[in-house]
Amino acid sequence: MKRIVILISGRGSNMQAVLAANLNAQIAAVISNNPTARGLQVAREARVDTKVVNHRDFPDRTSFDRSLADTIAAYSPDLIVLAGFMRILTEEFIRRFSGRIMNIHPSLLPAFPGLDTHRRAIEEGVKLHGCTVHFVTPALDHGPIVIQAAVPVLPDDDEDRLAARVLEQEHAVYTQAIRWFLDDRLAIEGNRVHLSADCRYSGAMISPLPA
């Protein structure tokens, strides 16, 4: 059975969706850089091993990442799932687990990398927004895309309403992407992910539509 380590920094709703998904994998550990991350308690209640590697205990990013990498490596994971993990990882860290780190980002990448994606989407007046699951490369919020979900931006949306609509999709597509990884259905070719057979493609998503 493949082994997954999940990294979180806060609420952990994506982590919770992964835990609830009954995957054919062992969730070996949930690790946080933030000792007060709400998701840690949820993981403990689900009887998953938890660890804290607090970035504040280290003089620099390199030493933190080395310690984090060693903590992760002790669990011999096949896949590292970044689920609202709010630290930028060093190239050394990413190369050590190359092709085995997935992230979820709350925008349709390559639009809106970085923070405050929902606010920026509203400000830019985009009509479709969404989320992206991608493999992690040293370039922030880049890397081969596995799956994306688009949602409409509605005229009366504020950041919270839009975030909630996107989050619901995050939970669905992240577990889907992980299932494909566990089933060995994903092949990274350059900057593209090839998904082996048996998937459907939805039609155009147009928003708004005439009444």
Ligand code: GRF
């Ligand atoms: C999610 O929107 C995720 O896409 C982003 O941070 C948020 C984390 O939420 N990277 P949660 O901790 O999974 O609830």
